[in-house]
Amino acid sequence: CNKLDINIDPNNPLVEKANAESLIPSGVVSTAGRVGGDLSIVGGLWAQYWTQNNSSSQYISVDTYDVPNSSAFVNGPYQELYSGALADYQLAIEKAVAAKDWRYNLMATVMRAYTYQVLVDLFDKVPYTEALKVGTFLQPKFDDGYTIYKSLIQEIDAALAKDFMNTPHLATDTRIDLVFGDNGNASFEDQMENWERFANTLKLKMYLRMAYVKPAEAEAGITAMYDGDTEFLNINAGVSAYQNVPNKSNPLFEYNFRRLNTTDNLKASVTLVSWLEQNADPRAQVYFGADSPVPAINQGDFWNQSNHPEYFDAVVPVIAPTAPVWFITKAESCFMQAEFLERYYGGDNAESKYNDGVTAAFTNLGLASPTDLLAGPYKYPKNANLETKIEKIIVQKWASLFGSHALEAFFEQNRTGYPKISPVYSTEPGYQPGTLVYASRGVTGEGNFPRRLVYPDYEKSRNTNTPAEVPIYTKVWWGK
Amino acid sequence: QNKKISGQVTDSDGGGPLPGVSVKVRGKQQGTVTGPDGKYILEAAEGVILEFAYVGYVGQTRTVGNDPIINVVLSGENKSLTEVVVTAFGINRASRTNGYSVAQVGGEEINRASPLNLMAGLQGKVAGVDISATSGSPGGSSKTVIRGFSSIAGSNQPLYVIDGVPVNNSRPGDASPVNSLGDLKESYDFGNAANDINPGDIETISILKGAAASSLYGSRASNGVILITTKKGKAGAFKVDVSSAAAFSQVTNVPKLQDKYGQGFAYESWVAENGSWGARFDGKTRDWGSEVDGERLSQTFVAAKNSFKDAFDTSQEYNNTISFSGGTDQSTFRLSYGNVNSDGILPGSSDVYKRNTISLNGSTKFKDLSITAGLNYLGKNTRTVQTGQANSGVGSSFYEDILQIPVNFEISKFKDYKNKYFDVDGFYSPFTQNPYYSIFENGATFKSDRFYGNIDLKIKPLEWLTLQFQQGVDVSNIVDKIWNAKNSPTPGSWAGGGNDEQIVRQASVGNVVDGSEKYFEFDSKLNALFDHKFSDRFDVTGLVGLNFNDRGSRVLYTGIEDLLIPGLFQIDNSGNAPTSSQTSKERRLFGAYASATLGYDSFAYLTLNARNDWSSTLPSAQRSYFYPGANLSLILSRLIDMSSAKVSLLKLRVAYGKTGSDTDPYNVLNILNKTNISLGGVAYTSFPFGGVGGYSISNTLKNNKLRPEISTETEFGTEIKLFDNRLGLDISYYNRVTNDQILPIVASPSTGVNFRVVNFGKVRNRGIEISLTGVPIRTDDMTWNIGYTFTRNRNVVLELPDGLSKVVLNAAYDAQFVAKVGQPLGVFEAPVPLYDPEGHIVVSSNGFPASAPDLGTYGSSQRDFVMGFTNTFTYKDFMLGFTLDFKKGGLFYSGTADLLNFVGNAANTVFNDRRTFIVPNSVVRVVDGEGKTTYVENTNPITENNIYSYYYTNSGRAVSYKNMIVDRTYLKLRDLTLGYSLPKKVARRIGTDRAMITLYGRNLLTWLPKQNITIDPEVSNFGNDLSSEFGEFRTGPSTRNFGVSLSLTF
Secondary structure, X not given: OHHHOOOOOOOOOEHHHOOHHHHHXXXXXXXXXXXXXXXXXXXXXXXXXXXXXXXXXXXXXXXXXXXXXXXXXXXXXXXXXXXHHXXXXXXXXXXXXXXXXXXXXXXXXXXXXXXXXXXXXXXXXXXXXXXXXXXOOOOOOEEEHXXXXXXXXXXXXXXXXXXXXXXXXXXXXXXXXXXXXXXXXXXXXXXXXXXXXHHHHHHHHHHXXXXXOOHHHHHHHHHHHHHOOOOOOOOOEEEOOOOOOOOOOOHHHHHHHHOOOOXXXXXXXXXXXXXXXXXXXXXXXXXXXXXXXXXXXXXXXXXXXXXXXXXXXXXXXXXXXXXXXXXEOHHHHHHHHHHHHHHHOOOOOHHHHHHHHHHHHHHOOOOXXXXXXXXXXXXXXXXXXXXXXXXXXXXXXXXXXXXXXXXXXXXXXXXXXXXXXXXXXXXXXXXXXXXXXXXXXXXXXXOOOOOOOOOOHHHHOOOOOOXXXXXXXXXXXXXX | OEEEEEEEEEEOOOOOEOOOXXXXXXXXXXXXXOOOOOEEEEEEEOOOEEEEEOOOOOOEEEEOOOOOEOOEEEOOOOHHHOOEEEEHHHEEEEHHHOOOOEEEEEHHHHXXXXXXXXXXXXXOOOOOEEEEEXXXXXXXXXXXXXXXXXXXXXXXXXXXXXXXXXXXXXXXXOOOOOOOOOOOOOOOOOOOHHHHOOHHHEEEEEEEOOHHHHHHHOHHHHHOXXXXXXXXXXXXXXXXXXXXXXXXXXXXXXXXXXXOEOOEEOOEOOOOOOOEOOOEOOOOEEXXXXXXXXXXXXXXXXOXXXXXXXXXXXXXXXXXXXXXXXXXXXXXXXXXXXXXXXEOOOOOOOOEEEEEEEEEEEEEEEOOEEEEEEEEEEEEEEEEOOOOOOOOOOOOOHHHHHOOOOOOOOHHHHHOOOOOOOOOOOOOOOOOOOHHHHHHHOEEEEEEEXXXXXXXXXXXXXXXXXXXXXXXXXXXXXXXXXXXXXXOOOOOXXXXXXOOOOOEOOOEOOEEEEEEEEEEEEEEEEEEEEEEEOOOOEEEEEEEEEEEEEEEEEEEEEEEEOEOOOOOOOOOOEOOOOEEEEEEEEEEEEEEEEEEEEEEOOOEEEEEEEEEEEEOOOOHHHOEEEEEEEEEEEEHHHHOOOHHHOEEEXXXXXXXXXXXXXXXXXXXXXXXXXXXXXXEOOEEEEOOEOOEOOEEEOOEEOOOOOOOEEEEEEEEEEEEEEOOOOEEEEEEEEEEEEEEEEEEEEOOHHHOOXXXXXXXXXXXXXEEEEEEEXXXXXXXXXXXXXXXXXXXXXXXXXXXXXXXXXXXXEEEOOEEEEEOOOOOOOEEEEOOEOEOOOOOEEEOOOOOEOEOOOOEEEEEOOOOEEEEEEEEEEEOOEEEEEEEEEEEOOEEEEHHHHXXXXXXXXXXXXXXXXXXXXXXXXXXXEEOOOOOEEEEEXXXXXXXXXXXXXXXXXXXXXXXXXXOEEEOOEEEEEEEEEEEEOOHHHHHHOOOOEEEEEEEEEEEEEEOOOOOOOOOOOOOOOOOOHHHHHEEOOOOOEEEEEEEEEEEEO
């Protein structure tokens, strides 16, 4: 009966009308929204850039390592990254492959791999082979992180092997590329070349994650790339179109500043501040809007104002509403290159990559090249042993990942152990600036730093394949 | 040999003539109705029995003897004994023929305490029906649930039918997608549409509870039907009725606050703190509040008395109805005008409910044709404030701000919100805003124009056949507007960082949202009604019919955030681009149905009915569904003469029926949504972004194999009337299983969706309903009527889909309201402490109890039982009545308690005098070098200056939820009325037929269990369906009303 055929939603398009042009930007902003938003708050608390303010309470559970499986910091990102970002990339890839559009295939494949890599690094095991196939698997099995990594690298290789330069974009198409499209102004060649570099640098990142646990495979993967003259990122990859407009601004700003009733839940942590001060690093002013010594709170020592009246002077980290969310920065790319040159090529050229990294980290903030610092405290210890050099590189990387990129600093500390763990709290006389301290109100027991997130309740209560919960201080598969 | 019988039927109340009374010869087609003077004439043989029946009155029978004059006095004193009830399609049926339970309540009973909405007038009066007012504010929603919740995600609200035609009962905001601009969710309650019907126009309400009674109404009736019959003009004299009521109300059941500790934190008097974790009261004079121009106010350091109650005003409410009615044998009419003007308990005009209703109906007859029509206009103009969580950084909310004021402050002082100590700059705390600022500067208005009505044509081509056409229309046009003012503290002012904690209050950038909602519903029915007698003993009545229903909504909301010019609430007034959300929905349904009742010798009645629906919302292959039913009524008292046992009626009923139900529109085909990325909390990134548009795969997977939901219900019951109808008992037992429910259930996010629409599972409701009526005293001068109802419903979820251990229905922080197999629908789960194998509480290294990895069960929201008790005493011209409503058992979550615990205002936060303590019976976990776990006694105390975090949901996660998930029991004195009717003679002298003055109170007293020190569990800002059973999140208190009403008939 025709009168009853009125059940096509007039408000939304049918899924059959989907195209890569509308899905890819949705996915990219979704990944940026979580990785550079609430996860960067967690990352920054655990990498000890900032800590919970003494007179408010928003992030107490994170800053005491008391993050249960029902926490919004666990369920929220997990849900958005899977059903938001990954679902869109997946459909975009299907559409691109069907249309033999290898440009969009590469973009969506790289972003999908980047998003999966974050999930693996956070949760250790996640659904992969059976994920995103709701028609077939309602309870996807979990795959181990190593297997997922290998598959992601293969998928990137497959996408790179396609002829993605074949059909140039129109300017309107270029515009939808929120990572390298430069609002439609990028040339097609530059744009796709940058995606290729992004793909390679992401592979590099994943191989480096394996450096301690699968050393042979990491080395083989990286040397194959380097020996094949593979190009790595020499610009920042990320989303920079944020505006100071409600629902369009940097996700960390939107979440923590625009939409909370008090905007000073996050305060400078003594851990980072003491290191910046020790080195007279001008980034203190950029990160915290205050001259060194930046007034700060010892990590996790909120509500102790009776003993520390100076906590009232502690400053809030500066996160601009227009701050970009970087997926991989140029500095990070340089530090990764320095690391592998040190590990697999006897340090050939490592110092220059290190210097490029530190310089890029400064110039990215609008600061002058730190020539004095590179001659002083940041000078590359060329003649030291490997671990000392790795520490130097990773500590500099840590100092560069402030803001919406903070999660990566947490991962890299888990991987390398740098910055080092301090044997004493930051109020004690022997404290070395910049070393991580066990949060003063941690609930996991002294020394048990968080190393992962527990499996989300959203998955656990809906999927019987979810592995048994392990404590938050259990390292992930590549952890040191 | 027939002879002419005549007589007059009069009203036992005042002796006036009763026009329109049906007079029938038992077992024959013969009959008539009384005229305007109450008189009748008919021909009947000696020895036959005449039956006198009239809606709202107890029927009587007389045997024709020698006397050709038979006068009858009918009394309407006890409505629950009424023998004629309105059933499906507005057909008046002798209740004895019904094999199911139908409750009927008269308009007078409903309007006794002049309620503003009809459901408030039914509270406590009908077994099996659970009615709550979800808000103390005028015009707020009411929640009506018949025989328990059976739908997990769909509607559990009954269908409202006025004069045979279904009407809209939507709640504004519900038609918009979740988290869109038009999703008002828990923040604004503009009432539900059925609540706006003027109770003064109601003649009777019949409540069809079970499937057997309601199934002819089709899919929407699966939760029961509220059948409203409006007042009509009667043949006879022209009548004018005037009723006028004025009432005042006050808040009741305010939170119980502690009175030992003042403003501050960790035992210290921090003067910018929002809460009372400070020093112990010492009665000395101290400065308080902010420092402005170098000065501070001072007061004695003690707990303020009645501060919370005094924060509110006394509200006023005026409720007037005037009606004109009359008619001739051929035609009748009634015209009424109703006006409600109510200003709620918040100061100023921030909560207002104004309603104008005009109702016109009439009927006329021409030969075999009769036409009835009703047309109603309903104009509503309301204003309300936000409940729940404020839109941080945009505006603020009264109920969130008021709860945080330290207990030593008199809240009402802040009413002077422009005073330099209380204004935007001078407000004492940078963590909240002056609650009264949001009342006077922020707000929400709602205007609706609604027309509903029906046309009913009947033609009687044959003696046994009537053809009926019914057309109903209900259209509403709504505009609403929500705004928050822009403000920010001046840098350096108290709230701008000049306080002792140097905190700068978040600026409110302000916003404005303009909404428009249109609803439409068209309902057409074509019926053939038949009534045929085959022999002296067998008769059959019934109908066959067709129904077409078309309804839907168009909703458009547009808003901006961050106002350019403060004080102007217009979409253009911003540097930001406006955002919009637009939703259109439409659904259609064809139905064909038939019903027949076979009567045997006025003793046994068997009804068979069936309906088939074709719904637009189901996949075309599954859109047709059929559901039959049958019921049987046996009147044993006709078979066996029980008059010696004083039994006037003994009836047994049994019924079996199914109801089918479709789903919401657009659940079949998969869609894309405009991209709106959740960043956590209330933060989003929305597209277009960076000049680029975005669509994402919908997070809800639709389903093209949906089947209709089917409920199956079995019902048994009995009715007994004893002692000349002075004692009546009606008992029903029912068992309803709802199968194949259609709802979006959660999916593991790794599948790529968060929800998928499925048919699944079973929910069973079993229950017993008892209603007892009695007339302990009946003399010429005095009567005492009692009515008692008892309901016990047992609900259980029988199945959930594979892999799902629970379905979350609602949540706040870590408290969840879930469906679980084997449990009632709506179980509270929240963090619980971790215990060692010996049952000791395990504490973390910081001395606070660790929480178990999974949430624990606290109990369900299901009530043990519900009881109502109504009493009416009349003595000469005086009437005294009251209704008690008792709901026992179940739990609810209170977001008010959560905040009061957080800020140290709640009475329970003085536990242990806030001194250092070690969690009793606690242990710490020790893992040795070999990984072996042991537990040793805990010696790590929670120190004095850490006590507050014991009540926080983060540090005190394991133990704090018990303060918020509490017993929802209450006992209320729903109404208390004292009426005086002027004696007829006196009334006549002042030119009236009837004059009555009534003093009334509504919800005068509420008793709550000791454990609930916070809020009336009836209130909720989670809508008016299952999710509202979860509880409340920072909403207003309930109110008690006192009033006086005058009703006159000319």
